[in-house]
Amino acid sequence: MATKTIAFYTQAPIEGEQYLLLEIGDNHVACSVTDAAKQPLAFEFYALKDDLNDWSDVFFEIKQHSAVLDRNFTAIQITYNVGEAILAPAEKLSIAAAEDYLALLFGPSARHIVKHDKLQVLPDTLTVYRIRKTVNEQSARHFPFYQVQHSYTQLVNQFLQETPKANLLDLQFYPAHVIATLIQPSGLQVIQSFSFRNAADACYHILNLLKQYGQDANEIAARISGFVLPHTELHRRIKQILRNRSFINLPEASLLPEMLQEYPAYYFTPFFRHLT
Numbered sequence: 001m002a003t004k005t006i007a008f009y010t011q012a013p014i015e016g017e018q019y020l021l022l023e024i025g026d027n028h029v030a031c032s033v034t035d036a037a038k039q040p041l042a043f044e045f046y047a048l049k050d051d052l053n054d055w056s057d058v059f060f061e062i063k064q065h066s067a068v069l070d071r072n073f074t075a076i077q078i079t080y081n082v083g084e085a086i087l088a089p090a091e092k093l094s095i096a097a098a099e100d101y102l103a104l105l106f107g108p109s110a111r112h113i114v115k116h117d118k119l120q121v122l123p124d125t126l127t128v129y130r131i132r133k134t135v136n137e138q139s140a141r142h143f144p145f146y147q148v149q150h151s152y153t154q155l156v157n158q159f160l161q162e163t164p165k166a167n168l169l170d171l172q173f174y175p176a177h178v179i180a181t182l183i184q185p186s187g188l189q190v191i192q193s194f195s196f197r198n199a200a201d202a203c204y205h206i207l208n209l210l211k212q213y214g215q216d217a218n219e220i221a222a223r224i225s226g227f228v229l230p231h232t233e234l235h236r237r238i239k240q241i242l243r244n245r246s247f248i249n250l251p252e253a254s255l256l257p258e259m260l261q262e263y264p265a266y267y268f269t270p271f272f273r274h275l276t
Contacts, residue, residue: 002029002061006045008256009067014041017074022143023151023271024135025081027176029058030271033068038275040256042068043268047175055134059142076146078139083177083193084112085129085152087119098128106130117153121160122188127153151179152191154274159183166221169242171206172270173226173234178202180209189213199234203241217241223248225269248273 016036023030026048033042046062063069084106088098099114112130119125127150139146159170163185170181177196182189190213194205210217222245228235238245249265254272259265 001049002046002058002065003049004044004065005047006043007067008040008258009042010040010256018071020068020071020073020076020143021079021271022076022146023079023081024131024139025174025177026083028081028174029062031062031066031068032271033071033073034275036074038254040254040272043256043259043271044068055132055138059138063142076143078143078146078148079151079154080115080129080131080135080148081151081174081179081193082129082131083195084131085127085150085193087122087125087152087156087188087191088128090118090124090126093126093128099130102128102130115148115150117149119153120157122156127156155179155181156188156191158274160188163187164221167215169206169210169215169220169222171222171224171226171238173202173224173228174270175227178205178226180206182209182213182215199232199237202234203237207241218243220244222246225266225273227267229267230264 018041019034021032028048029046031044034040044066048058084102086101086105095114098116102114111132113133113136114128114130117127119127129150159181164183165185168183172179177193179191179193181191192209196202196205207217210220222242224238224245225248228238247264247266248269250269250272252260252265254275255265255268259268
């Protein structure tokens with residue numbers, strides 16, 4: 001079952017080219033529409049619940065309730081935001097080896113297919129991931145001629161454009177998972193997705209990751225974006241464990257005015273940060 005929980009649309013007349021970014025996760029689907037100048041035209045967020053074995057029903061429900069997906073788009077980009085993914089050296093990873101390694105890490109599955117992306121900033125490295133066959137089939141059926149990538153690919157390509165002067169932890173939150181990226185002046189250390197049920201779970205994963213890589217939670221510079229509303233338990237705990245933190249707000253011009261009336265600007269950073 002797909003439930004539209006967030007929706008914003010431009011009030012201005014829409015003319016010219018339109019671009020769709022569709023992000024598909026294990027528990028959500030997000031639709032972002034922009035014009036040729038990368039200005040936002042619409043944003044829809046769908047929470048996925050119950051049994052997701054039949055993704056044909058999920059796509060049907062989303063298209064039925066969407067106010068934008070019936071348009072003709074100049075280009076469509078699909079981003080798979082799923083946790084069953086790794087970064088690996090391209091020269092040592094055949095398709096068979098990638099399938100075996102993903103099965104070793106996440107368990108064997110006959111319901112998934114393996115895909116990979118090349119990284120622009122790390123030409124010798126691939127993002128290797130697997131998605132459900134039904135998701136891949138329905139994506140191709142409903143959105144022909146789309147381009148595809150994993151969320152890790154998008155983030156790493158963006159983050160490594162500039163080398164940080166100090167250790168940096170980027171945390172991109174969603175309703176039920178967080179993507180944590182640790183970058184040092186020497187380069188990327190790790191990017192990993194962690195599922196959580198509550199604030200305590202999320203903070204445990206963050207602290208455990210920092211401990212594994214010998215980082216001090218009180219000292220490391222942390223950048224935070226996504227589904228962390230002020231005055232919530234998650235917001236309070238993050239303030240406790242990460243003292244050197246900042247929230248990554250998008251420029252106001254990158255969002256629709258109504259978005260800023262209801263949410264902080266960093267709430268939408270995961271969906272529009274690549275456009276700034």
